[in-house]
Amino acid sequence: MVNDELANLVAQGESETLEFKKTTGERVEAAKTACAMLNHRGGVVLIGVADDGTVTGQEVGDGTIERLAEELQNIDPPVFPTIDRTDVGNGKTVLAIRVGNTTRRMTQEEYSQTLLERMHSEERWENQPAFGWSIDDLDLAEVRRTVGEAVRMGRLSDPGTTDPSDLLLGMGLVKDGALLRAAVALFGNNRRIESEWTQCLLRVARFHGIDRSEFLDNRQFRGNAFTLLTQAERFILEHMPIAGRITPESFIRVDEPLYPPLALREALANAFCHRDYTSGGGSVGVGIYDDRLEITSTGPLHFGLTPERLFLSHESQPWNPLIANAFYRRGIIEQWGRGTIKT
Structure with missing residues (x-):
């Protein structure tokens, strides 16, 4: 959501499809409003806007989004609202909770996918x-x-x-x-x-050149997610090019890996959190080529996410929230609910 869109929404005033909440201190009421909207035509709840339409915003951290998401998870049957952020200056943000579909009819395919994803909230692997x-x-x-x-x-x-x-x-x-x-x-x-859960698999390979025609190294590991994360990091460090430079001030050599380690770690963690564990032949894969590094995981994109939207602002909706929550608690996922775009 951009500021113009926010201004247009606020100018419409509150209605059966639009409601204002001043802060996330009203998140319980916001969730109840979102639930009521779902029973009608859907709508938007703006958090950070006073009842009179004054845009106040509020400071929003990772814990803010997490607590709001937890409250929304209490809606039954489960839903997957979109939470958009709009910077309104002075370090303040307005959150927009979007529920339902108020602009067009769903196709049969979209409807079936939505039902699958709602069922997944209650019963998933x-x-x-x-x-x-x-x-x-x-x-x-x-x-x-x-x-x-x-x-x-x-x-x-x-x-x-x-x-x-x-x-x-x-x-x-x-x-x-x-x-x-x-x-x-x-x-x-x-x-x-190793013997019972074949899908808990990591495949890693270093290829010669820019395609898969020739291996320089090819390995497989089975184990729990934290073990596989460690193995993936070790393999990448073994094969990742390191650039060295001398700092003029101290004449000390500084080694810098080609890819930022923290970014790689979060990308690997996301692969374990978002993958589909229902397939016995599934895995997380790491492929290192002369010109790139690829991290892949089994399963499609969900909740309306497309490859194009990955490059835009979007909320993260893990396919395996219990696993994602453990990674977040551990400090491996540095940001909660912010998708692939980091500021």
């Missing part, structure tokens, strides 16, 4: 019980390490316990006493994953 698995089958040190990092970074309140059952419950990875598949994908014992 990652939030189903991991039958035959128990907490003893997990890497408990990795569980504690994840919670410890989350507390240290202020992304999780101190649970006051180191009991794995309580820690997993706090991350939403246990339901009705049953361990969920997301917990196994994140923390499962690597040896057991």
